[in-house]
Amino acid sequence: MSISETIQSVGFLTDIRESALVYPIIMSTHLACIAVFGGMILMTDLRLLGIAMTDRKVTEVVNQFRTWKRVGFCIMVTMGALLASSEAVKYSTNPFFWAKMSFLMLVAVHAIIFRPRVYNNTAELDRAPALPGTAKLAGALSLIIWLGVLSMGRLIGYYEGPGSPGKPQATLTQPVKVGQLTR
Amino acid sequence: MFLALAYDPSNYPLNNNEWSFPLVEIIHIAGFALSIGTIVIVDMGLLGWGKRGSAAQLLRETAPWTLAGLVVMLLSGPLIFLSDPNMYLHNQSFRFKMTALLLAILYNYTVHRKVALSGASPGINKVVGVVSLALWVSVVAAGLFIAFV
Numbered sequence: 001m002s003i004s005e006t007i008q009s010v011g012f013l014t015d016i017r018e019s020a021l022v023y024p025i026i027m028s029t030h031l032a033c034i035a036v037f038g039g040m041i042l043m044t045d046l047r048l049l050g051i052a053m054t055d056r057k058v059t060e061v062v063n064q065f066r067t068w069k070r071v072g073f074c075i076m077v078t079m080g081a082l083l084a085s086s087e088a089v090k091y092s093t094n095p096f097f098w099a100k101m102s103f104l105m106l107v108a109v110h111a112i113i114f115r116p117r118v119y120n121n122t123a124e125l126d127r128a129p130a131l132p133g134t135a136k137l138a139g140a141l142s143l144i145i146w147l148g149v150l151s152m153g154r155l156i157g158y159y160e161g162p163g164s165p166g167k168p169q170a171t172l173t174q175p176v177k178v179g180q181l182t183r
Numbered sequence: 184m185f186l187a188l189a190y191d192p193s194n195y196p197l198n199n200n201e202w203s204f205p206l207v208e209i210i211h212i213a214g215f216a217l218s219i220g221t222i223v224i225v226d227m228g229l230l231g232w233g234k235r236g237s238a239a240q241l242l243r244e245t246a247p248w249t250l251a252g253l254v255v256m257l258l259s260g261p262l263i264f265l266s267d268p269n270m271y272l273h274n275q276s277f278r279f280k281m282t283a284l285l286l287a288i289l290y291n292y293t294v295h296r297k298v299a300l301s302g303a304s305p306g307i308n309k310v311v312g313v314v315s316l317a318l319w320v321s322v323v324a325a326g327l328f329i330a331f332v
Binding site for chain 1: 205208209212213215216217219220221222223224227232244245248316319320323324326327328330331
Protein backbone atom coordinates (compact mmCIF):
# COMPACT_ATOMS: atom_id res chain seq x y z
CA MET A 1 0.00 0.00 0.00
CA SER A 2 1.31 3.48 -0.82
CA ILE A 3 1.83 6.05 1.93
CA SER A 4 -1.24 8.02 0.88
CA GLU A 5 -3.40 4.86 0.93
CA THR A 6 -2.08 3.99 4.39
CA ILE A 7 -2.87 7.47 5.68
CA GLN A 8 -6.43 7.60 4.45
CA SER A 9 -7.16 4.04 5.58
CA VAL A 10 -6.85 5.13 9.24
CA GLY A 11 -10.25 4.46 10.82
CA PHE A 12 -11.48 7.95 11.66
CA LEU A 13 -10.11 9.39 8.41
CA THR A 14 -12.10 6.79 6.47
CA ASP A 15 -15.16 7.79 8.51
CA ILE A 16 -14.64 11.44 7.62
CA ARG A 17 -14.24 10.69 3.93
CA GLU A 18 -17.32 8.50 3.79
CA SER A 19 -19.57 10.76 5.84
CA ALA A 20 -22.02 12.85 3.85
CA LEU A 21 -22.07 15.48 6.60
CA VAL A 22 -18.74 15.49 8.47
CA TYR A 23 -16.62 16.22 5.40
CA PRO A 24 -18.54 19.35 4.34
CA ILE A 25 -18.76 20.51 7.98
CA ILE A 26 -14.97 20.35 8.33
CA MET A 27 -14.65 22.10 4.98
CA SER A 28 -17.08 24.83 6.12
CA THR A 29 -15.04 25.36 9.26
CA HIS A 30 -11.89 25.60 7.15
CA LEU A 31 -13.59 28.17 4.90
CA ALA A 32 -15.19 30.07 7.79
CA CYS A 33 -11.69 30.57 9.22
CA ILE A 34 -10.88 32.65 6.14
CA ALA A 35 -13.86 34.85 6.92
CA VAL A 36 -13.20 35.05 10.65
CA PHE A 37 -9.42 35.38 10.75
CA GLY A 38 -8.52 36.49 7.20
CA GLY A 39 -9.48 40.08 7.98
CA MET A 40 -6.84 40.25 10.70
CA ILE A 41 -4.09 39.16 8.33
CA LEU A 42 -5.36 41.66 5.75
CA MET A 43 -5.55 44.55 8.23
CA THR A 44 -2.07 43.82 9.61
CA ASP A 45 -0.67 43.74 6.07
CA LEU A 46 -2.48 46.93 5.08
CA ARG A 47 -1.21 48.69 8.23
CA LEU A 48 2.36 47.63 7.37
CA LEU A 49 1.78 49.06 3.89
CA GLY A 50 0.59 52.28 5.51
CA ILE A 51 -2.89 52.25 3.95
CA ALA A 52 -5.21 51.11 6.77
CA MET A 53 -5.57 51.82 10.51
CA THR A 54 -2.88 54.49 10.13
CA ASP A 55 -4.12 56.38 13.21
CA ARG A 56 -2.67 53.56 15.27
CA LYS A 57 0.89 52.57 15.89
CA VAL A 58 2.12 49.46 14.09
CA THR A 59 2.79 47.96 17.53
CA GLU A 60 -0.86 48.35 18.50
CA VAL A 61 -2.21 46.75 15.29
CA VAL A 62 0.24 43.84 15.34
CA ASN A 63 -0.46 43.11 19.02
CA GLN A 64 -4.21 43.52 18.64
CA PHE A 65 -4.48 40.67 16.13
CA ARG A 66 -1.50 38.48 16.91
CA THR A 67 -3.06 36.03 19.36
CA TRP A 68 -6.24 35.63 17.30
CA LYS A 69 -4.31 35.12 14.09
CA ARG A 70 -2.49 32.27 15.83
CA VAL A 71 -5.70 30.72 17.14
CA GLY A 72 -7.21 30.95 13.64
CA PHE A 73 -4.12 29.46 12.04
CA CYS A 74 -4.26 26.44 14.37
CA ILE A 75 -7.96 25.76 13.68
CA MET A 76 -7.43 26.20 9.96
CA VAL A 77 -4.42 23.88 9.79
CA THR A 78 -6.17 21.23 11.89
CA MET A 79 -9.23 21.26 9.63
CA GLY A 80 -7.08 21.35 6.50
CA ALA A 81 -4.98 18.40 7.71
CA LEU A 82 -8.15 16.38 8.34
CA LEU A 83 -9.47 17.18 4.85
CA ALA A 84 -6.20 16.36 3.11
CA SER A 85 -5.36 13.19 5.06
CA SER A 86 -8.84 11.71 4.70
CA GLU A 87 -8.49 12.08 0.92
CA ALA A 88 -4.73 11.48 0.85
CA VAL A 89 -4.76 9.44 -2.37
CA LYS A 90 -6.53 12.19 -4.33
CA TYR A 91 -4.58 15.05 -2.75
CA SER A 92 -1.17 13.48 -3.22
CA THR A 93 -1.54 13.59 -7.02
CA ASN A 94 -3.20 17.00 -7.12
CA PRO A 95 -0.75 19.67 -8.34
CA PHE A 96 -2.82 22.49 -6.82
CA PHE A 97 -2.54 20.83 -3.39
CA TRP A 98 1.26 20.84 -3.68
CA ALA A 99 1.18 24.41 -4.96
CA LYS A 100 -0.80 25.35 -1.85
CA MET A 101 1.70 23.52 0.38
CA SER A 102 4.49 25.44 -1.35
CA PHE A 103 2.76 28.74 -0.60
CA LEU A 104 2.39 27.63 3.03
CA MET A 105 6.14 26.95 3.09
CA LEU A 106 6.57 30.54 1.89
CA VAL A 107 4.44 31.66 4.86
CA ALA A 108 7.04 29.99 7.10
CA VAL A 109 9.96 31.55 5.18
CA HIS A 110 8.21 34.94 5.43
CA ALA A 111 7.93 34.50 9.19
CA ILE A 112 11.59 33.51 9.55
CA ILE A 113 12.73 36.54 7.57
CA PHE A 114 10.32 39.20 8.80
CA ARG A 115 9.47 38.23 12.37
CA PRO A 116 12.72 39.60 13.85
CA ARG A 117 12.82 42.57 11.48
CA VAL A 118 9.15 43.63 11.51
CA TYR A 119 6.66 41.82 13.75
CA ASN A 120 8.95 41.64 16.80
CA ASN A 121 10.48 44.99 16.00
CA THR A 122 7.41 47.22 15.89
CA ALA A 123 8.63 49.70 18.53
CA GLU A 124 11.49 50.65 16.24
CA LEU A 125 9.19 50.85 13.22
CA ASP A 126 6.97 53.27 15.13
CA ARG A 127 9.96 55.46 16.05
CA ALA A 128 11.05 55.78 12.40
CA PRO A 129 9.97 59.06 10.74
CA ALA A 130 8.45 57.13 7.83
CA LEU A 131 7.38 53.51 7.57
CA PRO A 132 10.54 51.58 6.59
CA GLY A 133 10.65 49.69 3.30
CA THR A 134 11.13 46.38 5.12
CA ALA A 135 7.73 46.75 6.79
CA LYS A 136 6.03 47.54 3.48
CA LEU A 137 7.77 44.61 1.82
CA ALA A 138 6.63 42.29 4.62
CA GLY A 139 3.02 43.48 4.23
CA ALA A 140 3.02 43.22 0.42
CA LEU A 141 4.61 39.76 0.37
CA SER A 142 2.23 38.50 3.05
CA LEU A 143 -0.76 39.65 0.96
CA ILE A 144 0.59 37.94 -2.16
CA ILE A 145 1.49 34.68 -0.38
CA TRP A 146 -1.89 34.37 1.39
CA LEU A 147 -3.74 35.12 -1.84
CA GLY A 148 -1.68 32.29 -3.36
CA VAL A 149 -2.69 29.93 -0.55
CA LEU A 150 -6.37 30.86 -1.00
CA SER A 151 -6.30 30.52 -4.81
CA MET A 152 -4.50 27.19 -4.87
CA GLY A 153 -6.83 25.93 -2.13
CA ARG A 154 -9.86 26.70 -4.25
CA LEU A 155 -8.31 25.19 -7.37
CA ILE A 156 -7.70 21.84 -5.60
CA GLY A 157 -11.40 21.14 -6.07
CA TYR A 158 -11.20 21.60 -9.84
CA TYR A 159 -8.44 19.15 -10.61
CA GLU A 160 -9.41 16.02 -12.42
CA GLY A 161 -6.93 13.25 -11.80
CA PRO A 162 -4.49 12.06 -14.43
CA GLY A 163 -5.55 9.34 -16.79
CA SER A 164 -9.11 10.52 -17.32
CA PRO A 165 -10.01 9.37 -20.83
CA GLY A 166 -9.69 12.09 -23.42
CA LYS A 167 -8.60 14.68 -20.88
CA PRO A 168 -5.23 16.34 -20.83
CA GLN A 169 -3.45 16.20 -17.47
CA ALA A 170 -3.90 18.96 -14.90
CA THR A 171 -7.09 20.14 -16.52
CA LEU A 172 -9.71 22.12 -14.69
CA THR A 173 -13.28 21.09 -14.39
CA GLN A 174 -16.38 22.38 -12.69
CA PRO A 175 -17.09 20.70 -9.36
CA VAL A 176 -20.12 18.48 -9.56
CA LYS A 177 -23.17 20.27 -8.28
CA VAL A 178 -26.29 18.39 -7.45
CA GLY A 179 -29.07 19.25 -9.83
CA GLN A 180 -26.69 20.83 -12.26
CA LEU A 181 -27.96 21.49 -15.74
CA THR A 182 -26.44 19.46 -18.49
CA ARG A 183 -24.28 21.74 -20.51
CA MET B 184 -42.31 26.43 -4.67
CA PHE B 185 -41.29 26.00 -8.26
CA LEU B 186 -39.15 28.54 -9.99
CA ALA B 187 -37.76 28.39 -13.47
CA LEU B 188 -36.05 30.97 -15.55
CA ALA B 189 -36.27 31.18 -19.30
CA TYR B 190 -32.54 31.65 -19.47
CA ASP B 191 -30.03 29.36 -21.09
CA PRO B 192 -26.68 29.49 -19.28
CA SER B 193 -24.92 27.34 -21.88
CA ASN B 194 -23.47 30.38 -23.66
CA TYR B 195 -22.55 32.13 -20.41
CA PRO B 196 -18.81 32.97 -20.46
CA LEU B 197 -18.14 31.43 -17.04
CA ASN B 198 -19.36 28.08 -18.37
CA ASN B 199 -17.17 28.24 -21.45
CA ASN B 200 -13.76 29.05 -20.13
CA GLU B 201 -12.19 26.60 -17.71
CA TRP B 202 -10.33 29.22 -15.66
CA SER B 203 -12.98 31.94 -15.40
CA PHE B 204 -15.35 30.19 -12.96
CA PRO B 205 -12.70 29.32 -10.34
CA LEU B 206 -11.17 32.80 -10.77
CA VAL B 207 -14.50 34.47 -9.95
CA GLU B 208 -14.87 32.13 -6.96
CA ILE B 209 -11.42 33.10 -5.71
CA ILE B 210 -12.35 36.78 -6.03
CA HIS B 211 -15.60 36.02 -4.15
CA ILE B 212 -13.68 34.33 -1.31
CA ALA B 213 -11.13 37.16 -1.12
CA GLY B 214 -14.05 39.61 -1.05
CA PHE B 215 -15.65 37.94 1.93
CA ALA B 216 -12.29 37.61 3.69
CA LEU B 217 -12.13 41.41 3.51
CA SER B 218 -15.77 42.22 4.31
CA ILE B 219 -16.60 39.54 6.89
CA GLY B 220 -13.04 39.60 8.21
CA THR B 221 -13.29 43.28 9.08
CA ILE B 222 -16.78 42.90 10.55
CA VAL B 223 -15.39 40.17 12.82
CA ILE B 224 -12.70 42.59 14.00
CA VAL B 225 -15.49 44.88 15.24
CA ASP B 226 -17.21 41.84 16.82
CA MET B 227 -14.00 41.11 18.73
CA GLY B 228 -14.12 44.68 20.02
CA LEU B 229 -17.76 44.22 21.08
CA LEU B 230 -16.82 41.00 22.86
CA GLY B 231 -13.98 42.79 24.61
CA TRP B 232 -11.40 40.37 23.22
CA GLY B 233 -9.08 42.83 21.55
CA LYS B 234 -6.28 44.20 23.66
CA ARG B 235 -6.88 47.82 22.78
CA GLY B 236 -9.38 49.94 20.95
CA SER B 237 -13.08 50.23 21.46
CA ALA B 238 -15.56 48.75 19.02
CA ALA B 239 -16.34 52.30 17.87
CA GLN B 240 -12.76 52.98 16.87
CA LEU B 241 -12.41 49.57 15.21
CA LEU B 242 -15.62 50.19 13.25
CA ARG B 243 -14.45 53.58 12.01
CA GLU B 244 -11.10 52.12 10.97
CA THR B 245 -12.50 49.10 9.15
CA ALA B 246 -15.80 50.40 7.68
CA PRO B 247 -14.38 51.46 4.27
CA TRP B 248 -12.69 48.06 3.90
CA THR B 249 -15.85 46.23 4.90
CA LEU B 250 -17.78 48.14 2.24
CA ALA B 251 -15.11 47.46 -0.38
CA GLY B 252 -15.21 43.74 0.44
CA LEU B 253 -19.02 43.70 0.32
CA VAL B 254 -18.98 45.30 -3.12
CA VAL B 255 -16.55 42.66 -4.42
CA MET B 256 -18.63 39.91 -2.82
CA LEU B 257 -21.95 41.25 -4.17
CA LEU B 258 -20.58 41.67 -7.69
CA SER B 259 -18.85 38.27 -7.93
CA GLY B 260 -21.68 36.34 -6.26
CA PRO B 261 -24.28 37.07 -8.97
CA LEU B 262 -21.71 36.15 -11.65
CA ILE B 263 -21.45 32.71 -10.04
CA PHE B 264 -25.25 32.52 -9.68
CA LEU B 265 -25.74 33.19 -13.41
CA SER B 266 -23.73 30.08 -14.29
CA ASP B 267 -26.71 27.96 -13.29
CA PRO B 268 -29.64 30.02 -11.92
CA ASN B 269 -32.21 27.22 -11.87
CA MET B 270 -29.95 24.97 -9.84
CA TYR B 271 -29.26 27.75 -7.31
CA LEU B 272 -32.91 28.77 -7.02
CA HIS B 273 -33.89 25.22 -6.15
CA ASN B 274 -30.98 24.66 -3.78
CA GLN B 275 -32.09 24.77 -0.11
CA SER B 276 -28.65 25.80 1.06
CA PHE B 277 -28.56 28.68 -1.44
CA ARG B 278 -31.96 29.92 -0.26
CA PHE B 279 -30.82 29.72 3.35
CA LYS B 280 -27.64 31.59 2.42
CA MET B 281 -29.56 34.41 0.72
CA THR B 282 -31.85 34.79 3.73
CA ALA B 283 -28.92 34.82 6.16
CA LEU B 284 -27.00 37.23 3.90
CA LEU B 285 -29.90 39.68 3.74
CA LEU B 286 -30.33 39.55 7.52
CA ALA B 287 -26.57 39.86 8.09
CA ILE B 288 -26.24 42.95 5.88
CA LEU B 289 -29.30 44.63 7.40
CA TYR B 290 -28.09 43.77 10.90
CA ASN B 291 -24.59 45.03 10.15
CA TYR B 292 -25.74 48.49 9.09
CA THR B 293 -28.40 48.90 11.78
CA VAL B 294 -28.07 47.22 15.19
CA HIS B 295 -24.40 46.26 14.86
CA ARG B 296 -23.30 49.69 13.71
CA LYS B 297 -25.41 51.56 16.26
CA VAL B 298 -24.21 49.50 19.22
CA ALA B 299 -20.58 49.51 18.08
CA LEU B 300 -20.57 53.31 17.68
CA SER B 301 -22.59 54.40 20.70
CA GLY B 302 -21.85 51.52 23.03
CA ALA B 303 -24.20 49.64 25.31
CA SER B 304 -23.77 47.61 28.45
CA PRO B 305 -21.03 44.95 28.19
CA GLY B 306 -23.71 42.26 28.17
CA ILE B 307 -25.58 43.76 25.22
CA ASN B 308 -22.30 44.40 23.37
CA LYS B 309 -21.47 40.71 23.70
CA VAL B 310 -24.87 39.54 22.46
CA VAL B 311 -24.64 41.88 19.45
CA GLY B 312 -21.15 40.57 18.65
CA VAL B 313 -22.13 36.90 18.97
CA VAL B 314 -25.21 37.37 16.74
CA SER B 315 -23.05 39.05 14.10
CA LEU B 316 -20.50 36.22 14.17
CA ALA B 317 -23.26 33.60 13.96
CA LEU B 318 -24.97 35.31 11.01
CA TRP B 319 -21.79 35.67 8.96
CA VAL B 320 -20.48 32.18 9.69
CA SER B 321 -23.90 30.85 8.59
CA VAL B 322 -23.58 32.71 5.29
CA VAL B 323 -20.15 31.18 4.59
CA ALA B 324 -21.10 27.66 5.69
CA ALA B 325 -24.35 27.71 3.70
CA GLY B 326 -22.38 28.87 0.66
CA LEU B 327 -20.14 25.83 0.89
CA PHE B 328 -23.08 23.49 1.48
CA ILE B 329 -24.64 24.55 -1.85
CA ALA B 330 -22.31 21.99 -3.45
CA PHE B 331 -23.23 19.24 -0.97
CA VAL B 332 -27.00 19.31 -0.43
